[in-house]
Amino acid sequence: MSRVLDASGMALAIDRLAEGLLAGLRGGWPAGPTAIVGIRTGGVPLADRLRARAVAAGIPAPARGGLDITLYRDDLYTGLEKPLVGDTDLPFEVTGCGVVLVDDVLFTGRTIRAALGELHDFGRPSWVRLCVLVDRGHRELPIQPDLVGVVVRTQLKDRVTVDWQRDEVWLRPEPGASESGSSESGARRATGGPDDR
Amino acid sequence: MIGKDLLQLRGMSRETITTILDTAEQMREVGRRRVKKVPPLRGRLVVTLFFENSTRTRTSFELAAKRLSADTLSFNVSTSSTAKGETLMDTARTIYAMQPDAVVVRHPCAGAPHMLARSFPWRVLNAGDGIHEHPSQGLLDMLTIRDRFGSLEGRCVAIVGDVQHSRVARSNIWGLTTMGARVLVAGPGTMCRAELAGLPVELRHTIDDVVRDADVIMLLRIQHERLGRGVLPSPREYASFYGLDMARLRTAGPGVMVMHPGPINRGVEIGADVADSDQSVILDQVTNGIAVRMALLYLLLGSAGEPTGESPAVGAAHVAD
Known part of the structure; x- marks a missing residue:
């Protein structure tokens, strides 16, 4: 287990994201109504902090929302115990x-693909941007973030977790990863981590 | 955790019931969206196999399956092949050959869903078997009560009517007591006697005795098909002794909730004004029924592997457990 970011590193990463977000909201992105939507569970605290930054900077407050992508996952039938479904709350007009x-x-x-699918079942957003605190690599789909707090080099089987209580990011190498090639998704699920799936 | 099938609430753990009700709350949110459809059961086939007439339970299950993107197929056997002499197992084999992932069964014989669950690897959801259980109804009733009171623990639920012949009552009694609620029962002696001895209920004889103490009054439908078998002299007599009218409702506590599984007989077990009163949650029960059935289908389907892809040996008495 090693700490990738401490509280000050995390603050810097969030500053970087906020800077990009404000630039986007101030005209970098198409004008019109905007919303900041966190993906449950780990994306929600970050979304709230970024939205607070926008408000503090005097930008008209973007709408706030949360997406739970459980019902849109592409791995519901992999023989694992059913994940519990959480709240989805988009209290604004998504279309436009x-x-x-x-x-x-x-x-x-894959989480982002699921989130895009769910978002589009609510309406037709005029545009979507992706903002993440940590990009740990190993993409399996053609999805790239627009704003990144920090890039972390990882092995495929490592676990990356964000502790929103202490503002720290941790990396834990998967124990025995080299012996058991099939345990990957199970181990990630079993610990219920907030990482991407 | 929830197991392969949903057959009965008797013996179901508190944790499992809580998981189902929590999941149902999330499913209810899907019902409030503009596009009331989510994808988790895409490509799955859910068959409703009803050997008794029922519209509301069947359509509720079908709507639940559709909102989860499953395909549905409805077999109304009371009007088809059994009339031509087919046995339950032969009907089941025929349907199994269509490779459904789940089958929702209603049958006049207690235990029929259990047999179908033992004989085939599909998921079975009991939608009412004889006078045994109607578990999805029990769960939706519990969700409706939990919505109002936050918890079922310590709540007092009065069940009034033909408890002895009611699968709704039986499922509620097992589920509610598992969740820590107290169940009072009242009804004519012919409808609430010896059979209840093994159930965890408190039997009282008049409706007034239970209305006074109840947080929830659950009325059962008087099944007209049972009238004239020496069980009940007339609907009118039942109404005057056991019907919940406004005068009786006023003797209950101010926050009392009135429930009925439907279809209601206005003026018999429930006064017309009571059915339309603020205390009545009959229509909430219908809405919650869809959410609970979505939760059940979601939790049961897919938790143990891929959809039934390979073509099984039809007719082989395949034992899954």
Whole structure:
């Protein structure tokens, strides 16, 4: 287990994201109504902090939302115990709105694919941007973030977790990863981590 | 955790019931969206196999399956092949050959869903078997009560009517007591006697005795098909002794909730004004029914592997457990 970011590193990463977000909201991105939508569970605290930055900078407050992508996952039938379904809450008109999707860790890109699918079942956003605190690589889909707090080099089987209580990012090498090639998704699920799936 | 099938609430753990109700709350949110459809059961086939007439339970299950993107197929056997002499197992084999992932069964014989669950690897959801259980109804009733009171623990639920012949009552009794609620029962002696001895309920004889103490009054439908078998002299007599009218409702506590599984007989077990009163949650029960059935289908389907892809040996008495 090693600490990738301490609280000051995390503050810097969030500053970087906020800077990009403000530039986007101030005209870098198409004008019109916007919303900041966190992907549950790890993306929600980050979305709230970024939205607070926008408000503090005097930008008209973007709408706030949360997406739980459980019902849109592509691995529901892999023989694992059913994950519990969480809240999805998009209290604004999605059609015609610009949406900043926020997650804590970007990994395979599958969570983002699911989130895009769910978002489009609510309406037709005018544009979507992706903002993540940590990009840990190993993408399995053609999905790239627009804003990144920090890039972390990882092995495929490592676990990256964000501790929003202490503002730290941790990397834990998968124990025995080289022996058991099939345990990957199971181990990630079993610990219920907020990382990308 | 939830197992392969949903057959009965008797013996179901508190944790499992809580998981189902929590999941149902999330499913209810899907019902409030503009596009009331989510993809988790895409490509799955859910068959409703009803050997008794029922519209509301069947359509509720079908709507639940559709909202989860499953395909549905409805077999109304009371009007088809059994009339031509086919046995339950032969009907089941025929349907199994269509490779459904889950089958929702209603049958006049207690235990029929259990047999179908033992004989085939599909998921079975009991939608009412004889006078045994109707578990999805029990769960939706519990969700409706939990919505109002936050928890079922310590709540007092009165069940009034033909408890002895009611699968709705039986499922509620097992589920509610597992969750820590107290169940009072009242009804005519012919409808609430010896059979209840083994159930964890408190039997009282008049409706007034239970209305007074109840947080929830659950009325059962008087099944007209049972009238004239020496069980009940007339609907009118039942209404005057056991019907919940406004005068009786006023003797209950101010926050009391009135439930009925439907279809209601206005003026018999429930006064017309009571059915339309603020205390009545009958229509909430219908909405919650869809959410609970979505939760059940979601939790049961797919938790143990891929959809039934390979073509099984039809007719082989395949034992899954």
